[in-house]
Amino acid sequence: MLGKSIAIGQFIPIESPIHRLDPRVKILISAILIVVLFIVKEWLSFLFIGSFIILLTITARIPISYIGKSLKPILFLLAFTLVLQVFFTPGDYIWEYGVLHVSREGLIRGLFIIVRLCLLILCTALLTLTTSPVELTDGLESLMSPFKKWGFPAHELAMMMTIAIRFIPTLMEEADRIIKAQQARGADFESGSLIQRAKNLIPLLVPLFINSFKRADDLAIAMESRCYRGGIGRSRLRILKLRKADILFLSITIIFITMVIFLSRFIW
């Protein structure tokens, strides 16, 4: 029952210029933005990049609520990072309480890292919200293909990704079933020390792993039966073709990012 609520990935199938973009372009744009977020060190740069991402989000017609939702899972990580930076960075102390000190540097650094994390998440969320799993794996496979010359298993990796994504809801449902079945035998997944709870996971993890191995076996047999022999000689249902809009978006992004890096390095 659990799996039924989960669409594969977070893809929202609506019409927008961003949705229509070639997945390779979207992957490249995301990659570029992520790299830049790690290079720049100024708040002003963040402002520019953040605005760019928000502009893309609006163009993609993604409801703001979805953005909020993608940040929810990492709220704990954000709080933890902030605490770590705030309490353990040396500098001018602006607040003290016994052993704990808060420094000005720590506060600023902490906030900086949090904003960077948020922007990173927004960037990847934008990618997965506007690109279906099929497009994502097609795009990745296409981008990785040039490296096949040097033995890089682009096709195999893309196939593994497809299968993994396909089975996420199925495995979640299975985990749910196993948990319930073990609870019916008195298993307790909720109480006890951390070590106790780790041990208590065995009745869940062992069957899940064993069933997954069986699945993998069955799948391999089914794939072979349908004449799968790796990537050689395969044709494709979908062939990706770049359009003017794709080149345009990519160019705009590259120009914009170059500008930001330039400003960051030499002006700010």
Next chain:
Amino acid sequence: MFIRLENVYYSYFQNTPFEVQALKNVTLTIDRGESVGIIGRTGCGKSTLIQHFNALLFPAQGSVFIDDEKVQKKGSRLKGIRSKIGLVFQYPEHQIFEETVFDEVAFGPRNNGVSGESLEVTVKWALESVGLDYQELNKKNPFELSGGQMRRVAIASILSMRPEALILDEPTAGLDPEGKRLILGKLKSLREENGTTLILVSHSMDDLAMIAERIIVMDKGTIGLDGPVRQIFSQGEVIERYGIKPPTTAQIAELLRKKGFDIGEGILTAQELSEQIEEKILNGGCQ
């Protein structure tokens, strides 16, 4: 009254855009010693219903009572309920995780604090109740057994908690006719020898005919029909409306009646059917 549900409602993913109502205003009572069959098309709420019997799920509205005590969401009583009312899920062999048959069957009672000699006794009894040889199998790796044997080990692992009621969700799914006869036979013996209350969920009326004394037909989260097996078996047309294939005996009897054979209602087995037909041949016949 053993298990009682009063005006129970349940939805999955409540208060989200994905909310699905699984049970609507369900009221029913099951007494000790009964043998109940629950049937309905996929999605009618059967699995959701049985998970309320052993407090794996709790109603969104309404109440569940076990032995006249209301079931509370949190608390120490849950473990006791789940030992008293055993639930065997579909394809139970998928929950096996221990390295020996003994440990697998002992998991349940161990969680209840049973150990030592009484543990051994109970594991032995559980394995024998499903027709497996303790001496032969108890040290074996359950994953080396045949599918049918693994299933019986899984059922034994619930029986070892000595439940007073045993709920089984499609216990014969995927089994061949011989395996099916074996499991249903063992369940019948269990009830005859220990008075265990049996609740079986199934897709097949023909299978339930072998073991159930009462049939509950579910439809879209509510109870459509509830009555003694022979009474339900006479209601072929009504059953069809619930998307279930009526029992084959009923179908044949209906066809015979249309041709003028005055066959009675509520026939369960081929044996009974042939006896009735034999009687009609000797005494009358076709028009």
Next chain:
Amino acid sequence: MIEFDGVSFWFSEDETLIEKKDEVLHNVELVIPKGEFVVLLGRNGSGKSTLAKHCNGLLLPKKGTVNVDGKKTNQSEFLWDIRQKVGLVFQNPDNQIIATTVEEDVAFGPENLGVPQDEIRKRIDQALNIVGMNDFRKKEPHLLSGGQKQRVAIAGVLAMQPEYLVLDEATSMLDPEGRNEIMSLISQLRGSITIFHITHYIEEAVDADRVIIMDQGQIVAQGRPTDIFNQRDQIYEWGLELPLVSETAWILRSRFPELFPSLPLQAEELVAALCSFV
């Protein structure tokens, strides 16, 4: 045709058979003629699935040969041809679908064969139409019922344009509704493709051209459904059971020997025979 010529098989690393009881298939002689609808019945453990996997060379015989239209499965140069010709559908509906949408999964087979892009699309359309899953093209597999998943699996095989369709216990994990869907599909397909249906549900053999029964790795009976069903006591020994209609008829025949010269398979036949008898 698919021909099993003295096929024996056991699971082991080398060629030697350690113990007689480890033999999973023993001296199987079997012919599945083109165009027929053949049903193989047997209890769990009788060797049915192992036999199914020999049909397309997933398993190779330790003794004897399996020929598909004259080509032997153990000749590696023919293996992929054979796998295109003999399509296999397996028992677990989930563990055959690898792609994230129905359409993508049906495309998998033709893609593996290197079929050109526009032709792939045509084949997907055709296959999905035949199995009645056209409206589900973009659906994600985990949202489908068991019967729907199996129909997608069959479509995935049909898209490769095979000549033989082997269903290896494809109905065993389905609910009655799902089983009906598959049996209807088989009725629809028979004649246009050779169907080899392996099952333990004897009701599914009622319309077959030929029924074959296996027990302990050997073929123990072959013939038309009515002839096979007449061997009622042995059917039980082989771990199977008669459909209720035939069982009722069999019991009645022991009282009235002239009744049912051939054992009825369907309720209507039973009733008609009774009426004419009385």
